[in-house]
Amino acid sequence: MHTEICDTLGIEFPIFAFTHCRDVVAAVSNAGGIGVLGAIAFTPEQLEVELTWIDEHVGGHPYGVDIVIPAKYEGMDEMDPEKLEAQIQALVPAAHKEFARKLLADHGVPDLPEDEERSSGMMGWTAAHAAGLVDVALRHPNVRLVANALGTPPPDVVAKVQSSGRLIGALAGSVAHALHHKDAGLDFIICQGSEGGGHTGDVGSIVLWPEVIEAVAPIPVLAAGGVGSGRQMAAALALGAQGVWSGTLWLTVEEADIPPGQMATYLAASSRDTIRSRSFTGKPCRMLKNDWTDAWEAEDTPDPLPMPLQMIVAIEAVSRGHRYPEQAKDVNFNPCGQVIGRATKVRKARDVVLSMVEEYIEATDRLQAVSTV
Ligand SMILES: Cc1cc2nc3c(=O)[nH]c(=O)nc-3n(C[C@H](O)[C@H](O)[C@H](O)COP(=O)(O)O)c2cc1C
Structure with missing residues (x-):
């Protein structure tokens, strides 16, 4: 070995x-x-x-x-990061953000407190x-x-x-x-x-x-x-x-520093419970299948946007999922592979x-x- x-x-x-x-x-x-x-x-x-x-x-x-x-791309070095972020934010259709907010509201996931710092979704x-x-x-x-x-x-x-x-x-x-x-x-x-x-x-x-x-x-x-x-x-x-x-x-x-509810979800999952979904990051990413991934897969709903636009759409779900893991358990981001079944x-x-x-x-x-x- x-x-x-x-x-x-x-x-x-x-x-x-x-x-x-x-x-x-x-x-x-x-x-x-x-x-x-x-x-x-x-x-x-x-x-x-x-x-x-x-x-x-x-x-x-x-x-x-x-x-x-x-990988570096043309113009990245010269571009002021704030300008770049503003340009990217402007490309996100309002309907996508609204669809995401409604999903969270329908599942009773509370809003973040007013004074809580919000991530833009561009992460690092x-x-x-x-x-x-x-x-x-x-x-x-x-x-x-x-x-x-x-x-x-x-x-x-x-x-x-x-x-x-x-x-x-x-x-x-x-x-x-x-x-x-x-x-x-x-x-x-x-x-x-x-x-x-x-x-x-x-x-x-x-x-x-x-x-x-x-x-x-x-x-x-x-x-x-x-x-x-x-x-x-x-x-x-x-x-x-x-x-x-x-x-x-x-x-x-x-x-592992994982909230108890999320840990229970992982422990209960079988190797058939994951899906490759673009619904959080915009690129195919394997995670546990839940109401969030199902909603973005459905025929009559918006298609996930490419990375990084979908991350901007989904960041609220990720942040609210971290803050309220119990309430968000059916719409949370639970990345994992099929071997979770073990x-x-x-x-x-x-x-x-x-x-x-x-x-x-x-x-x-x-x-x-x-x-x-
Ligand atoms: C919760 C989670 C988050 C991950 N985030 C990253 C990441 O930020 N960067 C990265 O290189 N790989 C990331 N990966 C992929 C892992 O590095 C690794 O390649 C993958 O988990 C291997 O497959 P396995 O899940 O079947 O063990 C992540 C995987 C999981 C399960």
Whole structure:
């Protein structure tokens, strides 16, 4: 199980845990895997606080930071961020915002308090914001990798991370994405099959992983999408992956900072309860199916807008869902992959890592026994 990328990063097991919770990052890194903090929702100042806390709790073990760095596009550098945001806001049809508000009202989800700060919906999804987060991440020596969620990071970010002695990688949902990352000189590629949580393509892991591994060799590939056990990890490594990158698995661990109602929803879900929907971000994203996703799928309702416009439409639902998780349970944003069906009880992150290792060994022993019969 100890692959080359384990030596490069100084980790024991090639188990990469994507999470928004610092406690999960620390627990996984302390157990011999590597926690990766999703930084999208943080300002640079907040990220500094989170990473300082992780440094204090990770005992010198490595961890990573995941950022959304959009590929640069014409005019982005010159454009004043406020002007850009005003232009984008103006493109959102009033009917979409009204439809979203009515859905929330029909489900009895209260408005945010008057004095509560409101997010615009653009979140941290601009190159300028991401650059600030990267600078913070690179000030923390235990941060050993930076990953990018959507697209190939721009050359200046790749150069900055690599010249600091760290690895930079990015998610890919198709061979074309992966080849683009390879051309940009990334150090590793996270290949995410369709069953994974969050933004996904439409090809399943068992087909996509080997396609991408062959296309980008010798760049290390981490297999993502549907990994919830050591048996699935053994399958990924048998197909040539250097490790596994998982997200759904860490939503239901004891250390996860998730409201009790949302946790109960995740624990009750089966592998058939997810859908790839554009209704929150504008790009196909796997999440639990609920009244919100159904409403945007219906024939007589507005179609979701492209990213980032749909995020502006949906931000109120996300914010009100965070504030009132119980009232919003049928319209909440619950990103997760199909492997959520395996999560039926809350476990410690450390136990999850160690049981994956045990199951992996059992699976490989079983194969060994079969091949020597
Ligand atoms: C709740 C949730 C939020 C996610 N947010 C991000 C993100 O901000 N950035 C990112 O690179 N990947 C994100 N992902 C995708 C994960 O990094 C990972 O690729 C995916 O969860 C792997 O598939 P699995 O869910 O089957 O384990 C998210 C996944 C989940 C479940």
